[in-house]
Amino acid sequence: MVMKVHGSVLSTAxxxxxxxxxxxxxxxEFVPVDMRAGEHKKEHFLAxxxxxQVPAFEDGDLKLFESRAITQYIAHVYEDxxxxxxxxxxxxxxxxxxxxxxxxxFDPVGSKLQWELLLKPMFGMATDAAVVEENEAKLAKVLDIxxxxxxxxxxxxxxxxxxxxxxxxxxLTNLMGTHVKKxxxxxxxxxxxxxxxxxxxxxxxxxxxxxxx
Amino acid sequence: xxxxxxxxxxxxSTAVSxxxxxxxxxxxxxxxxxxxxxxxxxxxxEYLKxxxxxQVPAFQDESIAIFESRAICRYICEKHxxxxxxxxxxxxxxxxxxxxxxxxxxxxxxxxxxxxxxxxLAFAPRMxxxxxxxxxxxNDQKLSKVLDIxxxxxxxSRxxxxxxxxxxxxxxxxxTHYLVTVGNRGEAFSSxxxxxxxxxxxxxxxxxxxxxxxxxSK
Numbered sequence: 001m002v003m004k005v006h007g008s009v010l011s012t013a014x015x016x017x018x019x020x021x022x023x024x025x026x027x028x029e030f031v032p033v034d035m036r037a038g039e040h041k042k043e044h045f046l047a048x049x050x051x052x053q054v055p056a057f058e059d060g061d062l063k064l065f066e067s068r069a070i071t072q073y074i075a076h077v078y079e080d081x082x083x084x085x086x087x088x089x090x091x092x093x094x095x096x097x098x099x100x101x102x103x104x105x106f107d108p109v110g111s112k113l114q115w116e117l118l119l120k121p122m123f124g125m126a127t128d129a130a131v132v133e134e135n136e137a138k139l140a141k142v143l144d145i146x147x148x149x150x151x152x153x154x155x156x157x158x159x160x161x162x163x164x165x166x167x168x169x170x171x172l173t174n175l176m177g178t179h180v181k182k183x184x185x186x187x188x189x190x191x192x193x194x195x196x197x198x199x200x201x202x203x204x205x206x207x208x209x210x211x212x213x
Numbered sequence: 214x215x216x217x218x219x220x221x222x223x224x225x226s227t228a229v230s231x232x233x234x235x236x237x238x239x240x241x242x243x244x245x246x247x248x249x250x251x252x253x254x255x256x257x258x259e260y261l262k263x264x265x266x267x268q269v270p271a272f273q274d275e276s277i278a279i280f281e282s283r284a285i286c287r288y289i290c291e292k293h294x295x296x297x298x299x300x301x302x303x304x305x306x307x308x309x310x311x312x313x314x315x316x317x318x319x320x321x322x323x324x325x326x327x328x329x330x331x332x333x334l335a336f337a338p339r340m341x342x343x344x345x346x347x348x349x350x351x352n353d354q355k356l357s358k359v360l361d362i363x364x365x366x367x368x369x370s371r372x373x374x375x376x377x378x379x380x381x382x383x384x385x386x387x388x389t390h391y392l393v394t395v396g397n398r399g400e401a402f403s404s405x406x407x408x409x410x411x412x413x414x415x416x417x418x419x420x421x422x423x424x425x426x427x428x429x430s431k
Contacts, residue, residue, distance in 0.1 A: 066317035
């Protein structure tokens, strides 16, 4: 039975999982969830994710939610397929550190910026300039730390591309289409890292999927 | 025998106490290294070398220096898989997937409203910062919704990830402890039958009782 991803191509969390599956060259079925119609709050979806959020994931009898738990599952269980998204031995501990950094330092700020700059306009709501300014300042501080880190390490977690980098891709893709791009461009190591990870074929495949829907 | 591992930060910090609870569950000897946050020690160059975001905790053992409490906990569990509580972070991939799912739920969904409330209710008054009533109201509502879902989950499962106490449950201890004591939010937990059962069980563990003692003695 083929793996299933339930979600929306517009969801950054769902994108995280789709990118991981493409990095690994794994076959899966994408099951669209109509969020505008509130499908994610209905019984049948809540059975897959009681928090009523996308994505939800199925691999045989296993059901999972939380994109970062799903990507970790995929990376470990299918470690011999496609891109190794983890490191064996000691460096893995540092990969896990930077996965947590993405989740707790980058994502909250990036999500607020993408909400204000991209999603609110899409829903006909007004961008709050003060919130944008506040979060740009926070993002700048985070990126200063990333700049220092990437001066010591080729990728965030270790010397190869791992989930620590991958998890950034959905929000990065969105932010690089806004004026926030300048914060990344202004920092040479960060800028090079962004260019490198955004050039990966797996991301291109997921974006192509997004454009088709 | 290896030297005790080092944990940097005050026991009163929720993130520090998360790591301490894990070390105690795993029977791993540790040394607590104080960080004087009142004098801004955590923002000074020496400390930023081990935690570039200027937050606590930081962690060192004989082979590595890391930060982020949930990363530290995972590392401790993997490195010392055969010590102490072996079910804390199972090596079985399917069980681990469930633990990761609920650990992520804690980090992404439980932590934001609960830590906002902990700050407003437990720390702001101590720091002479005016409480933000809007934030308290908003986060009480968010927490309530999360606890409804937890109550539903815990109806059919003894602990969050399954039949065993795991890192997923442990991760909830620090914030919840402050909420039900200093934060006066006990009713949110005791009024939900399964959450009440779960909270009583996990907070009675020896490891957590020791951490609370350590917090009191500082």
